Amino acid sequence: MTTYVYAITRPGTAAPDLEGVGGPVRVLAWEQLAAVVSDVDVDGELPATARGLKAHARVLEALATQATVLPLRFGTVVDDDAAVVEQVLRPRAEALAALLDRFTGLVEVDVRVLDEDEVLLREVVSGDAAVQALQRKVARVGPTAGYYDRIRLGEHVAERLRQRHAREVDDVVAALRPLAVDVKVKEPSLQGLVVDAALLVERDRLAEVDAAVDAVARKRQDLTVRYLGPNPPYSFTVGEV
Amino acid sequence: MTSTASVVRRAPSSSGLYDVLDLILDKGLVIDAFVRVSLVGIEILTIDLRVVIASVDTYLRFAEAVDRLALQDQGGKTLPELFGGGSNGEQRSEGRELEEGDEEAEEAPKKRTASRAKASSKG
Numbered sequence: 167m168t169t170y171v172y173a174i175t176r177p178g179t180a181a182p183d184l185e186g187v188g189g190p191v192r193v194l195a196w197e198q199l200a201a202v203v204s205d206v207d208v209d210g211e212l213p214a215t216a217r218g219l220k221a222h223a224r225v226l227e228a229l230a231t232q233a234t235v236l237p238l239r240f241g242t243v244v245d246d247d248a249a250v251v252e253q254v255l256r257p258r259a260e261a262l263a264a265l266l267d268r269f270t271g272l273v274e275v276d277v278r279v280l281d282e283d284e285v286l287l288r289e290v291v292s293g294d295a296a297v298q299a300l301q302r303k304v305a306r307v308g309p310t311a312g313y314y315d316r317i318r319l320g321e322h323v324a325e326r327l328r329q330r331h332a333r334e335v336d337d338v339v340a341a342l343r344p345l346a347v348d349v350k351v352k353e354p355s356l357q358g359l360v361v362d363a364a365l366l367v368e369r370d371r372l373a374e375v376d377a378a379v380d381a382v383a384r385k386r387q388d389l390t391v392r393y394l395g396p397n398p399p400y401s402f403t404v405g406e407v
Numbered sequence: 408m409t410s411t412a413s414v415v416r417r418a419p420s421s422s423g424l425y426d427v428l429d430l431i432l433d434k435g436l437v438i439d440a441f442v443r444v445s446l447v448g449i450e451i452l453t454i455d456l457r458v459v460i461a462s463v464d465t466y467l468r469f470a471e472a473v474d475r476l477a478l479q480d481q482g483g484k485t486l487p488e489l490f491g492g493g494s495n496g497e498q499r500s501e502g503r504e505l506e507e508g509d510e511e512a513e514e515a516p517k518k519r520t521a522s523r524a525k526a527s528s529k530g
Contacts, residue, residue: 171438212444216424223421223431237435241444254438265436275417276430284472291473301473320466323473355429362429376417383415394420400434407436 168243169250170206172225173398174199174236174262182228187212187221196251199262202229203250208243230398234270236262237398261407272347273369274402275395277379279338279361285388286334286360290326297323331360334389339363341382345375350401360389364401372396 170187177195181202184191188206202225212218222240229235244250255262281287291297300319304312335351338361343349348366355362367375376393383391420426 171441174436208443210443214444216427219427219431220421220424223427224419226431227419227421237431239433239435239437239442239444240431242438242441243443244441254441258438276420276426278429284476287469287472288476291476297473301477304470305474305477316470317463317466319473320469323469324466327469352429356425372417379417380415391415392426393415393417394426394430395417397420397430400430403436404434405437406439 167205168208168245169247170204170208170212171238171242171244171250171254172202172204172222173229173238174201174255174266175229175233176200176266179229179233179235182225184224184228185221186225187218191225194247194250196255197259199255199259199266201250201255202235203247206243212241212243214241226398226400227396230273230396234266234272235398236265236269236403237400258407265403265407269399269402271369272366272399273372273396274399275365275367275372275375275379275393276397276401277338277342277361277363277365277382278359278392278394279334279382279386280358280390280392281360282358282390283388286330287323287327290323290330294322294326297326334386335361335363338382342375342378345371345378348402352401366399366402369396 172186172191175193176198177193177200179193179200179202181191181193186204188204190204192203194201194203206212219240226235226237242254244253291301297319300315300322304315304319306312307315309316331354339349339351342363342365346365346367350364350366352362352364354360365375372395379391379393383393420430
C-alpha cells in the first residue's frame with residue numbers, strides 16, 4: 167500500500183470527510199508541518215482519471231476553505247506514511263514552512279471569460295473595412311479561385327481577434343488587480359476561452375472580489391464568465407520545492 | 408452553466424472536468440521524484456490555441472466563420488437549408504463540449520494538434 171499526498175499544511179487542520187483519490191483522507195502531523203494523505207494502491211504509475219483528478223481537486227478545495235494549504239502536484243505518491251515524513255517533510259521543512267507563512271490567509275480564485283457565441287469575432291468583422299472588402303472579394307470569386315484570398319482573410323481575422331482578446335484580458339486584469347496580492351494570466355488553452363486569470367487574494371476580502379468579478383460580468387453580458395474558488399494557490403505554487 | 412444571469416457566483420472548481428484540468432494539471436508543488444502519474448489520455452484533452460491559430464487550416468476556418476456570420480446577418484431566412492437544418496447546433500465551441508464532457512476523459516480524448524510548428528505560409 168502506498169501513500170498519496172495531496173497537500174502540505176499545518177498541524178491542526180481537519181481532514182475533510184471526503185472520498186479521496188484512494189482511501190479516507192488523513193492529516194499526518196510532523197513538528198510544525200502536516201501532510202494531507204490517503205492510502206492508495208499504486209503499482210507503477212497512477213492513471214490520471216477524471217474521477218481521480220476531481221477527487222484531488224475536491225480535497226484541496228475543502229482544505230482551502232479552512233486552512234492554509236500548499237497543493238502538491240496531482241499524482242504525488244510515496245511508499246508509506248514514514249516516507250511522507252522522511253522524504254517529503256523533513257528534507258524541505260524550512261522551505262515548506264516559509265511557503266506556508268507566505269500563503270497564510272491567501273486563496274486563489276480563477277476567472278475565465280468565454281466567448282461562446284463568437285461575439286468578439288462579430289465585433290472584429292463588423293468593425294473592420296479591410297475584412298469586409300476581402301470578404302466581398304472572396305464571395306465574388308468563389309471558393310476555388312479565392313483560396314489564397316480566403317487564407318489572407320482568415321489570417322487577418324485571426325490576428326484581429328487575437329488583439330481583441332488581448333484587450334479583453336487587459337480590461338479584466340485592470341479591474342481585478344487592485345484587489346489581488348498577485349495575478350497570473352494563463353494562456354487560454356481552449357477555443358472560445360478569452361481570459362483565463364488566477365488571482366491570489368486574501369480570504370477575508372473574498373466578498374469584495376466577488377463584487378468586482380460580478381461587475382466585470384455585468385459589463386459584458388454577451389460573454390460568459392466562470393468564477394471559481396476559493397482554491398489553494400495552485401497557480402502560485404508551481405515548480406519544485 | 409448559465410450565461411443569462413447577470414450575477415456571477417463563485418463555483419467550486421471540482422464540478423467540471425475542464426476546470427479541474429486547467430487548475431491542477433501542471434500546477435502545485437513538485438516533490439522531486441515522487442510524482443507518479445500517467446497522463447496518457449489527459450494531456451491531449453487540452454488544446455493549445457497558439458498552435459491552432461497559426462495554421463492555414465485555421466485561417467480557412469476563420470474565413471468560413473466570417474462567411475457564416477455574413478449569411479446570418481443577411482436575415483437568416485434560408486439559413487437552415489445551408490447548414491443542413493439548425494444553424495445553431497454546429498457552432499458550439501469545443502470549449503463547451505469539454506466543459507460538459509465530464510467523465511469521458513479517458514474514453515474519448517481529443518486529439519492534440521500534431522506540431523507546434525508555426526504556419527509556413529505567410530503573406
